[in-house]
Every structure is written in structure tokens, then in C-alpha cells.
Amino acid sequence: MVLAGAAVILGLAAWQYSSVAAQQAYDRLLSGATIQIAENVYVQGGVAALDPPVAAIATLSAYDMVFYKVVDPRGIVVAGYGELASTATESAARSGVVLEDGVYQGQIVRIATMARQIGYPAQAGMGNDRGRPDQGRVVGPRARTDKALTVIAVMSALALLAASFAIGLALKPLTKIESEIANRRADDLSPIHAEPPFEIRSLVFAIDGFMQRLADRMNLMQRFIANASHQIRTPLAALDAQVELLSTTKSPQRRAEYLARIRDRTAQLARLTNQLLDHAMVIHRADAAQAAPVGLNELARSVLASAVPLSMSREVDIAFEPADPAPVVMGNAISIREALGNLIHNALVHGARSRLTIAIGQNGDSAWIEVRDDGAVFDPTIAEQLIAPFAKGESSSGSGLGLSIADQVARAHGGSLSFARCDGLTIVRLSIRGGAA
Structure with missing residues (x-):
């Protein structure tokens, strides 16, 4: 206008x-x-x-x-x-x-x-x-130039004033947005209610989207902290009780029994603490870490070597089946390593009786890692329940975070965590889709 x-x-x-x-x-x-x-x-x-x-x-x-x-x-x-x-x-x-x-x-x-x-x-x-021809030849153009310059100066001043007024009028709604954000509580991350000008509507929508992601992340961390504090209180209370019993008993046999229980409780608490830290790390790296090429054969071989203890209370046959050619995916090696380590630990502690196999495969633009064991009969229909944080099976004494960590890593890499039962084996597949390099 x-x-x-x-x-x-x-x-x-x-x-x-x-x-x-x-x-x-x-x-x-x-x-x-x-x-x-x-x-x-x-x-x-x-x-x-x-x-x-x-x-x-x-x-x-x-x-x-x-x-x-x-x-x-x-x-x-x-x-x-x-x-x-x-x-x-x-x-x-x-x-x-x-x-x-x-x-x-x-x-x-x-x-x-x-x-x-x-x-x-x-x-x-x-x-x-x-x-006076000579004077008219000089004065005439000068007069026309003065008139033109006057018109230009007046129009420039009017244009500046009109533009200043138009810009101020167009950006006036920004003061409402500024006031709304300034008067909010620190925990209020709801969308901006003030109607933004058309020119900055995309910017306001981007800010709303960022605040929504931030609110989701804060809610996730708050739930994690609440669950973690609840889960840690139980082993700490049990450990305190065992220490109290140990301090009051005088029987050598009882003292040895209480020491063994304290040792088990301490190991469980250490495992729970490590898994809680791994869980927090996976949540953080899901959005913050940058993807890089990861060779699944080499990663699975190293995780298997470090996750299987040298001395076990039972004989377990360990097998590794690499893929040929070796699949390389775009992802975060640390997160995949933690997920696979938790799957192997679950299979050794709660599943495998005498056989454990790690298999690598690739199908088109997706790759997968399978952990197979000959443990007790597993019902795949309860998989959704087991992958929830702190969910445990009927006979499990773990922290309930292993499968949840693996599932979150799979989702962060565009894949999924699936369960199956075939030929007497329980099969847990960690797939990474759309990330093959």
C-alpha cells in the first residue's frame, strides 16, 4: 500500500x-x-x-x-x-x-x-x-532540476514515514508474543497463544515445535528420574537390612549367609546403576549424537567377547554367525553396543541353558542382529509388556531395563525390537532400518 x-x-x-x-x-x-x-x-x-x-x-x-x-x-x-x-x-x-x-x-x-x-x-x-537567451538557457534547467529534487526529497520523506508506520503496525503483534513469553512460568512450555503476523508465522510455529520437543524430553527425564529413584530405594533398603542383620548376628554361619546376600545385593545394585546410566545415555544420544558408519560384524564380535564372562556356573556353547558381505549401517556405535550387550546379558542370565548364538544379517536397506538361546518357552505376545521400562518377567530378578534400552536404540535407528520362537530357540532381533550404508 x-x-x-x-x-x-x-x-x-x-x-x-x-x-x-x-x-x-x-x-x-x-x-x-x-x-x-x-x-x-x-x-x-x-x-x-x-x-x-x-x-x-x-x-x-x-x-x-x-x-x-x-x-x-x-x-x-x-x-x-x-x-x-x-x-x-x-x-x-x-x-x-x-x-x-x-x-x-x-x-x-x-x-x-x-x-x-x-x-x-x-x-x-x-x-x-x-x-535573455543565455540566462534562460542556464536558469531554465536549474529551475527544473530544483523542482525535481524537491519532489524527490518530499516523496522520500513521505515514503520513510509511511514505511516506518507500516513496519510498526505490522510488527505490533510481536509485543504481545514477547509479553506472553516473558510472563510465563519456567515449566510452561505450551504453544504460543498470541496470533502472530503472517510474515513470522513459520518462526512462531518452529518455536512451538521446539518447545513441544523440549517438553517431551523434560517429561521423559522426569519419569526416568522418578522411576530410577523408586527402583534404587528397594535394593538400598534390602542392603541396609542385610547390613543391620550382619551387625547383630554372632553366628559364623549366619554371618557368612548375610555376607553372601550383601554381595548379591551389591552386585544387583551395581548392575541396576549401570543400566540406569545406560538408559539415560540412550535417551540423550537418541537425538544428540550424530550418525556414523558402523560395521555390525566387528561391533557384535567385540561386544560378545566382552559380555560373556570367562567363568560361568554352567556350560554354554557360544556361536557367532557373521554376515557376508559385512553390513555397515549409519548409526551410533555406543548405543548399538549397549543394546546388544543388554540382550546378551539377558540371554545368559534369564534364558540360555546350553546354547547362545549371535547372528548378523542384512536385507536390502536394513540390517539386523539376532540373539538366539535355548531358554524356557517364551511367549512373544507379552513382548510389549517386557520392553516397558522396569518391567520384569515372572521369574526375573533383574532391573527390567535391558529390553527397554534395546527397544529405544532400535527405534532411534529407525528399526524395531522383535521376538520369535523357532526350533526350540527364543529369538530376539534388533533391526536397523533405512540406515544401511
Whole structure:
């Protein structure tokens, strides 16, 4: 609107300036032709006569019809159109060309009048030319330039004022958004309610999306902290009870029994603490860590070597089946390592009786790692329950975080954690989809 208004005003100013310039140029032609006609008036036999200047009249007739009239001192028309009349006074006409608008034969005309003194037998005189061609050539362009600069300066000032007003009016809703955010509580991450201007609507939507993600992350961490504090209290209370019993008993057999229980409780607490830290790390790295190429064969081999203890209470056959060619996926090696380590630990502690197999495979743009064991019969229908944080099976004494960590890692890599039972084996598959490199 500002630019359109300025364009209209500038157009009107340009039209007015062009009209004035054209009128001035036309008047100069008309004045020049009038002077030439006056200079071509002469006295012959005591009578004024005219030798019409053909060039001057031809120049004017190229634009319009030309009418002229020559009157002697007696008021007699000696040449031209007698009906052509002018309202200029003789004294004004003696001073120079007088320009005026008039009507001739029902048409609007521009009239130039000039009086010139000529020599009769009874008097002598000479024409009086009061024009200043050199001064007009300098002053005329300077005056037009001053007018143009004045128009430009005025329009620039108006445009600045209008633009300042328009910008202030358009950005006024930002003050409402600023006030709403400034007056919020620290825990209020709800979307902005103030209606944003169209120009910054995408920015406000992006801020709302960021606050929603931040709220989700905060809620996730709050739930994790609440669950972790609840889970840690139980083994700490049991450990405190065992220490209290140990301090009061005097029987060597009882003391040995209580020490064994304290040792088990301490190991469980250490395992729970490590898994809680792993769980927090997986939650953080799901969005913060950058993906990098990960070779699944090498990673699974190293995790298997470090996760299987050298001494176990039972004989377990360990097998590793790498894929050929070796799959390489885009992901976070630390998170995948933790997920696989938890799956192997669960299989050794709660599943495998005598057989554990780690298999790697690839299918198109997805890759997978399978942990197979010959443990007790597993019902795949309860998988959704077991992957929830701190969920435990009926015979499990673990922390309930192993499968949850593996499931979160799989989801963060575009895959899933699935369960199956085949040929007497429980199969847990960690798949990574859309990330094969």
C-alpha cells in the first residue's frame, strides 16, 4: 500500500511536471515565431506590410493549426486573421511577448502578443528585444532540476514515514508474543497463544515445535528420574537390612549367609546403576549424537567377547554367525553396543541353558542382529509388556531395563525390537532400518 500510494503520487507529480515542461517548450516556440513575425513587418509606401516567416510558421504548424494577425498603429489589420483577438495591453506587449489562453472559432488556443516599434516617415524607431537567451538557457534547467529534487526529497520523506508506520503496525503483534513469553512460568512450555503476523508465522510455529520437543524430553527425564529413584530405594533398603542383620548376628554361619546376600545385593545394585546410566545415555544420544558408519560384524564380535564372562556356573556353547558381505549401517556405535550387550546379558542370565548364538544379517536397506538361546518357552505376545521400562518377567530378578534400552536404540535407528520362537530357540532381533550404508 505504501509503494502503491507513493507510485500514484509520483505519477501525478511527473504528469504535472511534464505538462509544465511541455507548455514551456511550446510557449518558447510560439514566442520565437511571434518575434520572427514581428521582425518581418516592414513599411512600404507609408503602409505596414508583412513578409510571413515560412520557417517559423511551418515549425508551429507541425504541431497544430496556426493563426496570426498584424495590426498597424491605426488599428487596421494589415495581415492575417482579423477575428483573432487578444486581451494583452499595449504597454505589456511593448515589454515583450505576452502569452495567454483564448478562444478562436470555438476552439481553445494559445495566444502570443507582441508590439514592435517600426519606422514611419514621420517617426523613427527600432525594435526592442528584451529576451535573455543565455540566462534562460542556464536558469531554465536549474529551475527544473530544483523542482525535481524537491519532489524527490518530499516523496522520500513521505515514503520513510509511511514505511516506518507500516513496519510498526505490522510488527505490533510481536509485543504481545514477547509479553506472553516473558510472563510465563519456567515449566510452561505450551504453544504460543498470541496470533502472530503472517510474515513470522513459520518462526512462531518452529518455536512451538521446539518447545513441544523440549517438553517431551523434560517429561521423559522426569519419569526416568522418578522411576530410577523408586527402583534404587528397594535394593538400598534390602542392603541396609542385610547390613543391620550382619551387625547383630554372632553366628559364623549366619554371618557368612548375610555376607553372601550383601554381595548379591551389591552386585544387583551395581548392575541396576549401570543400566540406569545406560538408559539415560540412550535417551540423550537418541537425538544428540550424530550418525556414523558402523560395521555390525566387528561391533557384535567385540561386544560378545566382552559380555560373556570367562567363568560361568554352567556350560554354554557360544556361536557367532557373521554376515557376508559385512553390513555397515549409519548409526551410533555406543548405543548399538549397549543394546546388544543388554540382550546378551539377558540371554545368559534369564534364558540360555546350553546354547547362545549371535547372528548378523542384512536385507536390502536394513540390517539386523539376532540373539538366539535355548531358554524356557517364551511367549512373544507379552513382548510389549517386557520392553516397558522396569518391567520384569515372572521369574526375573533383574532391573527390567535391558529390553527397554534395546527397544529405544532400535527405534532411534529407525528399526524395531522383535521376538520369535523357532526350533526350540527364543529369538530376539534388533533391526536397523533405512540406515544401511
